Amino acid sequence: MDRGDDDGGGGDEVAATAAPPTDVPAERTARMRRERRKAQKKKKAPPAVDHQPNVMSELPFALASSAAWEQLGFTRTESTQKKRKRKRGDSGGRVDSEEEEEKKKKKKQKESQRPNYFVSIPITNAQISAAVVEVQEAVLQQEPRLVKAMIPAPTLHITLLVTHLANQEQVGLAATALDKAMPSLAELLVGRDLVLPFSGVGHFRKEVVFVGLAPGQHRDTLEKLAEVLRRCFEEQGLLQGDSRGFEPHLTIMKLSKAPKLRSQGLKRVNPDFYSSYTDRFFGDQRVERVDLCSMLKKKQQDGYYHTESSLQLVYM
Ligand code: AMP
Numbered sequence: 646m647d648r649g650d651d652d653g654g655g656g657d658e659v660a661a662t663a664a665p666p667t668d669v670p671a672e673r674t675a676r677m678r679r680e681r682r683k684a685q686k687k688k689k690a691p692p693a694v695d696h697q698p699n700v701m702s703e704l705p706f707a708l709a710s711s712a713a714w715e716q717l718g719f720t721r722t723e724s725t726q727k728k729r730k731r732k733r734g735d736s737g738g739r740v741d742s743e744e745e746e747e748k749k750k751k752k753k754q755k756e757s758q759r760p761n762y763f764v765s766i767p768i769t770n771a772q773i774s775a776a777v778v779e780v781q782e783a784v785l786q787q788e789p790r791l792v793k794a795m796i797p798a799p800t801l802h803i804t805l806l807v808t809h810l811a812n813q814e815q816v817g818l819a820a821t822a823l824d825k826a827m828p829s830l831a832e833l834l835v836g837r838d839l840v841l842p843f844s845g846v847g848h849f850r851k852e853v854v855f856v857g858l859a860p861g862q863h864r865d866t867l868e869k870l871a872e873v874l875r876r877c878f879e880e881q882g883l884l885q886g887d888s889r890g891f892e893p894h895l896t897i898m899k900l901s902k903a904p905k906l907r908s909q910g911l912k913r914v915n916p917d918f919y920s921s922y923t924d925r926f927f928g929d930q931r932v933e934r935v936d937l938c939s940m941l942k943k944k945q946q947d948g949y950y951h952t953e954s955s956l957q958l959v960y961m
Pocket of ligand 1: 803804853890892895899901
């Protein structure tokens, strides 16, 4: 054996077994060299373990989390990591857009059910309106930015219920509901004028400021009146279960009228602004009629809400 060409014992062995016995020495040496090179190439071939991820992917836990893979002793190659990231990104994006679509749908649905009509008792006593304007002016002297939150005097009212009417047909049904309430209201009011004495100033979460209704029997009657109307609207399928209890109030300012104030940091109306009016008597309002009003349509010439239908209350 020529030690000069010899590059390893294993090579010798392979060459010796592979060479036919009849070869001349030169040919044999050349063949031995070729065999040795082949053997070396084989040695350098990638180890079997490199193929393992492919094999593993056929197994049930191939879809397990990356943490599980690592616990099992496998490390992911960079390309697999990228692939997984991309996949997660893709499906993540899809989930995002699906969620966004769902949100948009719900928002649209909510908007399509947002109250756009209400039944109200208008404030027709000028003494009450004048006293309300006085409070509003006092507040504005302390915080002029609240001007847009003020309820204009011609629109002052007491809300009895709010509803969403999707079309003119439903507006007609609401007018019918008002008419149908008449016998029950007449029964409720027989022999009695319903007069509402307004006094004091209160608030809902410092976002809505209102003149309150003094205590007394009239409160009970007013609540029953609102209840009759609710029932009639429900019977026409026009109430979507507005669950907030009826709390009679005469709104004089509300921040929701001026949403920009919130971004300016004005999120509450400080009760100190109207503290000198908390015991003030504002006046009596005789309930003459109830109106079905639109929240969105252009106001009437007299400044009051667009009124679709009215029910004149008759006292006997
Ligand atoms: P309105 O007098 O109907 O213009 O109502 C003024 C605001 O007061 C509306 O935004 C109502 O959502 C809110 N509101 C009415 N009743 C209540 C109540 N019982 N509690 C809290 N907020 C109310």
